[in-house]
Amino acid sequence: MLQINNLVVEIEGKRILNGLDLSVKAGEVAAIMGPNGSGKSTLSYVIAGKEEYEVLDGEILVDGENILELEPNERAARGVFLAFQYPLEIPGVSTMTFLKAIMNAQRKAREEAELTTPEFMKRVKAAAQELHIDQEMLRRGLNVGFSGGEKKRMEILQMALLEPRFCILDETDSGLDIDALKIVAEGVNTLRDPARAFLVITHYQRLLNHIVPDTVHVMANGRIVRSGGKELALELEASGYADYREQAA
Amino acid sequence: MPAVQETVERVKAIDVEQYKYGFETTIEMDKAPKGLNEDIVRLISSKKGEPEWMTEWRLEAFRRWQTMREPKWARVNYPPIDYQELYYYAAPKKNPAPKSLDEVDPEILKTYEKLGIPLREQEILAGVEGAGSRVAVDAVFDSVSVVTTFKEELKKAGVIFCSISEAIREYPELVRKYLGSVVPVSDNFFATLNSAVFTDGSFVYIPEGVRCPMELSTYFRINERNTGQFERTLIIADKGSYVSYLEGCTAPARDENQLHAAVVELIALDDAEIKYSTVQNWYPGDAEGKGGVYNFVTKRGDCRGANSKISWTQVETGSAITWKYPSCILRGDNSRGEFYSIAISNGYQQVDSGTKMIHLGKNTTSRIISKGIAAGRSENTYRGLVSAHRKASGARNFTNCDSLLIGDKCGAHTVPYIESKNASAVFEHEATTSKISDDQMFYCLQRGLDEEEAVALIVNGFVKDVLQQLPMEFAVEAQKLISISLEGSVG
Numbered sequence: 001m002l003q004i005n006n007l008v009v010e011i012e013g014k015r016i017l018n019g020l021d022l023s024v025k026a027g028e029v030a031a032i033m034g035p036n037g038s039g040k041s042t043l044s045y046v047i048a049g050k051e052e053y054e055v056l057d058g059e060i061l062v063d064g065e066n067i068l069e070l071e072p073n074e075r076a077a078r079g080v081f082l083a084f085q086y087p088l089e090i091p092g093v094s095t096m097t098f099l100k101a102i103m104n105a106q107r108k109a110r111e112e113a114e115l116t117t118p119e120f121m122k123r124v125k126a127a128a129q130e131l132h133i134d135q136e137m138l139r140r141g142l143n144v145g146f147s148g149g150e151k152k153r154m155e156i157l158q159m160a161l162l163e164p165r166f167c168i169l170d171e172t173d174s175g176l177d178i179d180a181l182k183i184v185a186e187g188v189n190t191l192r193d194p195a196r197a198f199l200v201i202t203h204y205q206r207l208l209n210h211i212v213p214d215t216v217h218v219m220a221n222g223r224i225v226r227s228g229g230k231e232l233a234l235e236l237e238a239s240g241y242a243d244y245r246e247q248a249a
Numbered sequence: 250m251p252a253v254q255e256t257v258e259r260v261k262a263i264d265v266e267q268y269k270y271g272f273e274t275t276i277e278m279d280k281a282p283k284g285l286n287e288d289i290v291r292l293i294s295s296k297k298g299e300p301e302w303m304t305e306w307r308l309e310a311f312r313r314w315q316t317m318r319e320p321k322w323a324r325v326n327y328p329p330i331d332y333q334e335l336y337y338y339a340a341p342k343k344n345p346a347p348k349s350l351d352e353v354d355p356e357i358l359k360t361y362e363k364l365g366i367p368l369r370e371q372e373i374l375a376g377v378e379g380a381g382s383r384v385a386v387d388a389v390f391d392s393v394s395v396v397t398t399f400k401e402e403l404k405k406a407g408v409i410f411c412s413i414s415e416a417i418r419e420y421p422e423l424v425r426k427y428l429g430s431v432v433p434v435s436d437n438f439f440a441t442l443n444s445a446v447f448t449d450g451s452f453v454y455i456p457e458g459v460r461c462p463m464e465l466s467t468y469f470r471i472n473e474r475n476t477g478q479f480e481r482t483l484i485i486a487d488k489g490s491y492v493s494y495l496e497g498c499t500a501p502a503r504d505e506n507q508l509h510a511a512v513v514e515l516i517a518l519d520d521a522e523i524k525y526s527t528v529q530n531w532y533p534g535d536a537e538g539k540g541g542v543y544n545f546v547t548k549r550g551d552c553r554g555a556n557s558k559i560s561w562t563q564v565e566t567g568s569a570i571t572w573k574y575p576s577c578i579l580r581g582d583n584s585r586g587e588f589y590s591i592a593i594s595n596g597y598q599q600v601d602s603g604t605k606m607i608h609l610g611k612n613t614t615s616r617i618i619s620k621g622i623a624a625g626r627s628e629n630t631y632r633g634l635v636s637a638h639r640k641a642s643g644a645r646n647f648t649n650c651d652s653l654l655i656g657d658k659c660g661a662h663t664v665p666y667i668e669s670k671n672a673s674a675v676f677e678h679e680a681t682t683s684k685i686s687d688d689q690m691f692y693c694l695q696r697g698l699d700e701e702e703a704v705a706l707i708v709n710g711f712v713k714d715v716l717q718q719l720p721m722e723f724a725v726e727a728q729k730l731i732s733i734s735l736e737g738s739v740g
Contacts, residue, residue: 048691048695049694049695050691051687051691052687071699072694072695073694073696073697073698073699073700075695076694076695076696076697077697081695082695084692084695087692088686088688088689088692089689090689090692090693090706090707090710091710091711092709092710092711092712092713092714093706093707093709093713097706098706101698101702101706102693102696102697102698105696105697105698105699105702106696106697141710158696162696162697
């Protein structure tokens with residue numbers, strides 16, 4: 001589903017990704033682990049299409065189509081979803097309003113009919129319940145005054161409603177207590193599907209106890225330096241990243 | 250979000266060069282010669298069939314005006330206006346005034362249609378009973394009121410809603426008593442000019458204890474090339490009465506700048522309330538900033554009676570230059586003034602707008618919520634004055650002034666003046682300036698919104714507090730207009 005070949009990326013003249021190769025199949029949950037500064041978040045932003053990154057070489061194929069030339073919203077319409085490490089606040093725009101706008105924008109881009117209000121309400125209600133999000137929160141300005149855990153749950157709520165085909169979770173576990181972590185992980189696990197792929201970016205192994213990956217990739221200095229099964233995460237937890245820093249250097 | 254959806258479609262359909270309302274209607278005009286002198290003033294007065302006292306009133310204003318200079322303190326720049334190059338009188342030719350819609354020039358009706366004057370109003374114009382909401386329209390086509398509707402029903406309630414010309418003829422005592430009593434003839438350069446040459450506008454009188462049974466609405470439209478538009482509006486709410494008045498405008502595209510200098514006077518007596526809402530969408534000029542409307546307006550309300558209330562709400566999106574400060578004089582004890590404003594500038598637009606709250610009576614309160622949005626290469630200034638007179642004990646004001654910048658070539662400025670001569674007055678002022686951040690944009694885009702949808706959404710969130718003050722259907726139109734105005738502000 002996702003195929004990245006020889007991706008080279010710079011920001012302000014500084015090289016962050018250095019010939020990265022990665023492949024994720026439909027139905028697969030792939031974890032990316034690595035020390036701080038290894039380029040994990042950059043990878044997620046470049047896939048989603050953030051502007052300030054300069055792609056010098058390589059390609060990102062989603063279902064065989066190179067998405068590098070597409071606008072972020074066009075990538076979103078093709079099913080790319082990024083759950084942000086730090087979700088943004090939009091004051092004055094109620095969460096409900098925002099949810100309806102993004103769902104209909106994607107439907108429009110795919111030439112589907114807009115959701116009726118009752119249908120929209122039904123979907124939001126069901127998804128919110130699953131993530132323990134109460135109605136009061138949906139009436140508030142998007143992410144305004146939300147706790148760290150609430151923001152992360154809101155990201156997963158949007159993911160559930162948009163039904164993307166390729167989901168990136170960028171450090172979704174950061175700032176979560178164990179209860180919130182469980183809720184979020186459960187939300188992600190319900191979305192696991194043979195037609196959907198996940199890229200779970202995390203610094204710690206902890207999240208992977210709850211979202212059990214099919215594959216684990218270790219990233220250092222802008223490329224994947226080792227790949228394996230879920231046991232690789234446990235090994236990292238025990239030995240740390242020190243070896244990989246040296247290896248990449 | 251259907252409103253945003255629709256907005257986006259409208260935005261897409263619009264091109265700055267082909268301003269949607271940029272068309273002209275070809276109707277023969279009855280026009281006075283160019284320029285301004287006492288004869289022109291007399292001509293206007295006689296065309297209107299005015300009594301002698303009115304002619305004198307105008308002449309006095311004209312003489313006064315000749316001694317005055319254009320104010321230069323606002324943060325706006327424009328080439329000098331040659332007042333002798335303008336026409337001061339133009340009336341649609343098919344006089345006398347039509348008795349029914351069938352008699353109205355079909356070209357004019359077509360203009361309304363193109364303007365998208367919500368033709369629930371046209372239904373109402375056609376007299377379809379119970380069609381949609383109840384809005385009475387006093388449609389101003391260039392300078393002369395063409396159709397006034399719902400008159401009969403309003404009459405039953407004792408409400409007078411007619412053109413100012415008609416009021417001068419039919420209700421001279423009321424006009425004589427109140428005209429110029431809030432904005433004196435000598436008030437300022439533009440108001441004085443207006444006093445000399447105003448050609449039409451609306452007159453409203455709500456009798457004691459009457460709650461006006463419907464919202465009153467006027468659509469303005471500038472149509473004749475080089476015709477200065479000088480509207481004069483006078484609204485009087487007698488003791489214990491209530492009225493909500495809506496004003497909305499659009500204008501056709503043209504090369505020469507169009508001058509507009511309106512005067513609006515509101516008078517609220519004891520326990521009366523006036524709510525005045527404006528959506529202003531005059532031609533802002535082309536992509537280079539050429540040809541837009543110059544809007545120099547004097548709007549002032551007088552809370553003359555105790556416990557009276559005047560509330561201004563404005564959505565300003567159009568005009569090349571906006572010079573406008575709807576104000577409240579809080580004369581009556583316990584009176585209240587409110588000002589809610591959304592001022593949007595894009596392209597090369599220049600906005601200098603704000604309000605004055607003059608606290609004279611005891612325990613008077615005022616509230617100012619101003620949202621300025623600057624995009625493109627525009628300049629957007631909030632200029633406000635809150636003052637408490639020596640005797641205004643217990644005066645209270647709350648001001649909140651927020652500016653939002655889109656892009657890095659525009660400017661937002663806040664110039665608040667606060668003067669308190671009474672130790673018990675409490676004035677609060679809050680102000681913020683923010684930018685739509687790249688991260689916010691990226692977040693919205695990542696979820697599938699395109700750039701214009703994202704800006705529309707963020708901006709609508711920013712102005713929400715003010716939009717809520719508008720009557721429901723007006724708010725929907727305003728929301729669309731806001732998004733249209735910001736077209737091309739990103740990317």
